[in-house]
Amino acid sequence: MTLWSRIRSWLSATLRRSRTESEMDAELRFHMEAYAEDLMRGGVAPGEAMRRARLEFGGIERAKEECREARGVNHFETLVQDLRYGLRMLRKNPGFTVVAVLTLALGIGANTAIFSYVNAWMIKPLPYPQADRLMVFVSHDKKKGWTRNGLTSTASFLDFQKQNSSFEQTALWTGWNFNLTGDGAPALVEGGRVSWNYFDALGAKPMLGRTFTPDEDRPGAGHVAILSQGLWQSRFAGEPKIIGRNITIDGEAYAVVGVMAGTFQFPLMGLANLWTPLALTDKARADRGSSWFSAFGRLRPGVTP
Amino acid sequence: MDKQLDLLQGTLDMLILKAVSLGPLHGYGILLRIQQISKDRLEIQQGSLYPALYRLEHQGWIASEWGESENKRKAKYYRLTAAGKRRLQTEAEKWNRMTDVIAGILGTKPEEV
Numbered sequence: 257m258t259l260w261s262r263i264r265s266w267l268s269a270t271l272r273r274s275r276t277e278s279e280m281d282a283e284l285r286f287h288m289e290a291y292a293e294d295l296m297r298g299g300v301a302p303g304e305a306m307r308r309a310r311l312e313f314g315g316i317e318r319a320k321e322e323c324r325e326a327r328g329v330n331h332f333e334t335l336v337q338d339l340r341y342g343l344r345m346l347r348k349n350p351g352f353t354v355v356a357v358l359t360l361a362l363g364i365g366a367n368t369a370i371f372s373y374v375n376a377w378m379i380k381p382l383p384y385p386q387a388d389r390l391m392v393f394v395s396h397d398k399k400k401g402w403t404r405n406g407l408t409s410t411a412s413f414l415d416f417q418k419q420n421s422s423f424e425q426t427a428l429w430t431g432w433n434f435n436l437t438g439d440g441a442p443a444l445v446e447g448g449r450v451s452w453n454y455f456d457a458l459g460a461k462p463m464l465g466r467t468f469t470p471d472e473d474r475p476g477a478g479h480v481a482i483l484s485q486g487l488w489q490s491r492f493a494g495e496p497k498i499i500g501r502n503i504t505i506d507g508e509a510y511a512v513v514g515v516m517a518g519t520f521q522f523p524l525m526g527l528a529n530l531w532t533p534l535a536l537t538d539k540a541r542a543d544r545g546s547s548w549f550s551a552f553g554r555l556r557p558g559v560t561p
Numbered sequence: 562m563d564k565q566l567d568l569l570q571g572t573l574d575m576l577i578l579k580a581v582s583l584g585p586l587h588g589y590g591i592l593l594r595i596q597q598i599s600k601d602r603l604e605i606q607q608g609s610l611y612p613a614l615y616r617l618e619h620q621g622w623i624a625s626e627w628g629e630s631e632n633k634r635k636a637k638y639y640r641l642t643a644a645g646k647r648r649l650q651t652e653a654e655k656w657n658r659m660t661d662v663i664a665g666i667l668g669t670k671p672e673e674v
Contacts, residue, residue, distance in 0.1 A: 261621030261644075283588060283637045284611065286630070290589040291607070293632075312607045 410536055413551050425457035430549045434530050438504040440491055447484075447530035454531070455482075455516070457552070465499040465514030468533050478535030481510040487529040488515050505532070573605065573613050574622075575656065578641060578649040581623055585640035587630060588614060614639060622648050 288309045295305040346353045410428065417426045429450040436443045448454075452473035455462065463485060472480050481503060483492075492498055502509045510532065580586065580594045591614070592605055617623045622645030630636040641649070 262619055265619045265621075279637070282635065286587070286634060286636045287589045287607075287611075289634075290630075 410549055413549060416551075425453050426551060427451045427454040427457040428534060428549050428551045429454055430534075431528075432532075434505045434532070435507070436491065436503065436505060436530075437507065443491070445487065445530045447528045447532075449534045450531050451534050460516065462514035463517035465512070467514055473533040473535055475535055475537040478533040479508060479510045480513045480533065481505060482514040482516060482531045483512060484516050484529040505530070571652075572656070573609065574617055575649065575652045576603075576605075577610075577613055577617060578622060578645055578652070581639050581641045582646065582649060585638045587628075587636040587638050589636075591639065617645070621645070 288306075291312065292302070292305040292309040295308060296302055300308070413426070413428050420426070427450065429448045432447055432449045434445045434447055436445050450468075452468035452470050455467040462482065465482070467482065468480065472478050483498070488494055488498055492501075492503075495501075498512050498515060501512050503512060504510070516531075576595050577591055580591045580598070583594065583598075586594060588610060592607065592610055596604055614623070618625055618639070622642060623639045624642050625637050625639050627635055628638045
């Protein structure tokens with residue numbers, strides 16, 4: 257009961273401030289006048305009576321202040337007063353204000369920048385369908401006891417591919433620099449050589465054309481290429497008949513089979529513009545020593561990492 | 562006049578509630594009534610009256626409304642609420658118990674320890 261009346265009293269005091277103020281004024285004034293009248297009735301002179309009344313009251317402002325406090329309105333009003341005071345002080349000291357604002361701006365700006373970076377790289381989920389099903393493979397050398405993050409050798413990968421049952425797709429890739437000639441000045445294009453199911457495992461669909469087929473990932477085959485949208489626009493002027501066209505990579509003819517949209521950025525932080533199948537020779541497949549391939553896989557539904 | 566007894570803080574609230582329980586009054590009237598029923602032995606400091614009144618109203622023990630005074634002027638009248646009545650009772654009981662206890666302690670003779 258009393259909590260409710262407290263709230264009500266506080267509400268009415270805060271919301272109808274001017275009215276309660278004038279009410280308080282009127283009430284206190286009535287009291288003083290009544291007191292003075294009594295004094296006068298007792299024979300005191302009017303001026304003296306008023307003076308005594310005021311004195312007795314201990315200063316009307318202080319009385320009002322105490323009344324306000326008793327109502328519990330004070331905290332909010334004090335806050336507002338403090339804010340106004342702060343603003344006034346800032347205006348009086350422009351030098352200090354400028355330094356403070358600059359420091360804050362710098363701090364907030366740096367923080368925001370770092371967060372956006374971290375957010376894009378680490379916190380935001382990958383833009384692939386069911387991205388949490390994608391796993392990156394790590395080489396773990398039991399004998400030597402070290403783990404190399406993200407790099408594996410072809411033989412290890414192929415073994416894993418054959419033996420595992422937890423992944424519905426596994427893909428292998430390595431970064432590669434291609435020499436493009438013809439169609440303009442010779443250029444070094446960064447991209448990757450990938451297993452045929454690279455794009456499919458990620459769940460990324462091409463903007464134009466298709467992704468690789470298993471046949472194209474065989475030794476001797478594999479003279480096909482997928483471009484990025486950026487490369488298609490910049491080097492081939494976005495020509496509509498790009499699919500099926502031949503381009504010259506490292507001096508050999510490759511047929512373009514697909515174009516990936518500009519939103520596809522993997523693996524090299526947005527620098528991948530060209531992909532060709534790995535087309536590993538048998539010798540390369542048996543290689544267990546060189547670990548400069550990266551691999552990832554997509555878990556089968558229902559498998560927990 | 563005899564030297565005024567110094568009032569303990571919580572007792573002013575109790576006295577105000579008692580004064581108002583005898584009938585609605587405005588602030589000045591409460592002052593006078595307390596003085597009157599104490600047979601002039603108690604005089605409240607004018608400055609402490611109104612904060613106490615507002616506190617009691619804030620807590621819901623008394624309620625106020627504007628009315629007309631004896632000399633036809635606008636004044637704020639206070640009356641006791643139902644909750645206030647209960648409060649007055651409990652406070653009075655506590656007070657009586659306390660005074661009993663303290664009187665007992667003060668009246669202890671050396672041999673009784």
